[in-house]
Amino acid sequence: xxxxxxxxxxxxxxxxxxxxxxxxxxxxxxxxxxxxxxxxxxxxxxxxxxxxxxxxxxxxxxxxxxxxxxxxxxxxxxxxxxxxxxxxxxxxxxxxxxxxxxxxxxxxxxxxxxxxxxxxxxxxxxxxxxxxxxxxxxxxxxxxxxxxxxxxxxxxxxxxxxxxxxxxxxxxxxxxxxxxxxxxxxxxxxxxxxx
Amino acid sequence: xxxxxxxxxxxxxxxxxxxxxxxxxxxxxxxxxxxxxxxxxxxxxxxxxxxxxxxxxxxxxxxxxxxxxxxxxxxxxxxxxxxxxxxxxxxxxxx
Numbered sequence: 001x002x003x004x005x006x007x008x009x010x011x012x013x014x015x016x017x018x019x020x021x022x023x024x025x026x027x028x029x030x031x032x033x034x035x036x037x038x039x040x041x042x043x044x045x046x047x048x049x050x051x052x053x054x055x056x057x058x059x060x061x062x063x064x065x066x067x068x069x070x071x072x073x074x075x076x077x078x079x080x081x082x083x084x085x086x087x088x089x090x091x092x093x094x095x096x097x098x099x100x101x102x103x104x105x106x107x108x109x110x111x112x113x114x115x116x117x118x119x120x121x122x123x124x125x126x127x128x129x130x131x132x133x134x135x136x137x138x139x140x141x142x143x144x145x146x147x148x149x150x151x152x153x154x155x156x157x158x159x160x161x162x163x164x165x166x167x168x169x170x171x172x173x174x175x176x177x178x179x180x181x182x183x184x185x186x187x188x189x190x191x192x193x194x195x
Numbered sequence: 196x197x198x199x200x201x202x203x204x205x206x207x208x209x210x211x212x213x214x215x216x217x218x219x220x221x222x223x224x225x226x227x228x229x230x231x232x233x234x235x236x237x238x239x240x241x242x243x244x245x246x247x248x249x250x251x252x253x254x255x256x257x258x259x260x261x262x263x264x265x266x267x268x269x270x271x272x273x274x275x276x277x278x279x280x281x282x283x284x285x286x287x288x289x290x
Contacts, residue, residue, distance in 0.1 A: 017268035085277045091270045164274040 010153055013161035016098065017091045025097030028104055029068060033060045035107035040119055043067050045186035046178060047148065049106075051119050053193050062192050070185045071155065072096035074177035079163030082173060091162040099154035106147035114140040152178065205239045213239065236286060244279055251276065 007014050013021070036042065042052035043063040052059065072093050079087035109115060114137035125131040133141075159165060159174050207214055216232040237245060254260040262272045 013268055014271045015266065015268055017270045021268075084281070085273060088270070091268075095270075161268065161270050161274065164270070164277055 009150075011157050011161075012098065012154065013095050013157050017161060018088070018094050019090065021094035021098040022090065025068075025094060025100065028101045029064050029097060032100070032103050032107055033057075033064050035104065036060050036064075036110075039107060039110040039116075041107065041110040041115075042189075043103075043185075044189055046071060046182040048182070048186065049110075054195075059192060063189055066185050066188050068097050068100060070188070071177055071181040074181050075159045075163060075173075078159065078165065078173040078177060082169045083163045083165055085164035087163050092158070095158035095162045096155065099158040100151060102147045102150040102154065105150070106144055109140075109144045109147065112140055114138075115144065202242055203238060205234060205241075233290075236283065236290075239286065240279075240282070244282070247275065247279065 016024070037055075037057055037060045040051065040055065041049050042060065043049050044052065046067050075096055076087065076089055076092045079085075079092060110119075114133060117133060117137065118141055121131075121133070155178065156170075156174050159177065160170055165173060204214060206212065214234065216234060217229060219228040219232075220226070221228075237248065240248070250264065251261060254264065258269060258272050258276065262269045265272060
């Protein structure tokens with residue numbers, strides 16, 4: 001059978017959703033928790049990652065649960081309000097957690113020496129010409145964002161397929177869910193850091 | 196030689212307007228019925244949609260069975276059905 005790479009890489013939810021997506025997504029989330037724990041990279045929000053004041057394993061678990069459940073609940077809310085279709089929570093939860101799988105690539109990337117150097121750097125070090133990392137390191141850091149973009153594409157398709165949204169409704173709710181989701185995630189996660 | 200079965204056109208190839216039936220022919224006795232008849236609603240759908248409806252009926256309306264048969268996820272099949280329902284409602288309103 002001919003492999004459709006477009007579906008495989010960009011629109012996986014045409015083929016997988018519901019329980020199967022939930023299973024693989026949660027499995028990926030567990031692996032991601034361990035990889036993040038070992039690399040020292042925390043998820044402060046949906047789009048932010050780096051060092052954190054608390055390196056306990058439970059903090060990584062909470063971070064991962066928050067960055068899954070907050071966008072998933074916002075997607076579900078959008079689906080219930082805007083979609084004409086009957087939206088199943090199982091599909092929204094499953095596709096959203098599956099859409100976080102590219103994080104695994106990002107987590108592996110975070111083991112590379114330039115990413116480990118970045119972890120202990122201040123913003124001031126980055127802009128200071130004397131302490132700024134070399135261009136090759138910056139390129140490696142930039143390449144890592146490919147996985148974030150990939151995750152965002154999958155999240156877009158998760159909302160589109162699980163809630164059957166189209167056009168302006170889809171684009172506007174997606175932007176709102178990602179931006180507001182990131183803010184809410186950061187707020188909740190920073191509260192856990194203070195515990 | 197095999198007889199080539201043409202697809203029923205539902206739109207005018209020249210101006211894209213909807214086509215009507217003006218002539219029916221009996222293959223047995225050669226009788227022609229000429230008039231001005233509307234195409235049934237389902238016959239106006241593209242062949243892909245007609246096939247989808249046929250499969251849907253054959254699976255007793257089970258989206259789960261449909262998704263297995265079509266190798267698509269459950270919400271993908273449900274979305275396709277919902278889009279088709281919307282299309283049919285719009286077509287009915289135009290009648």
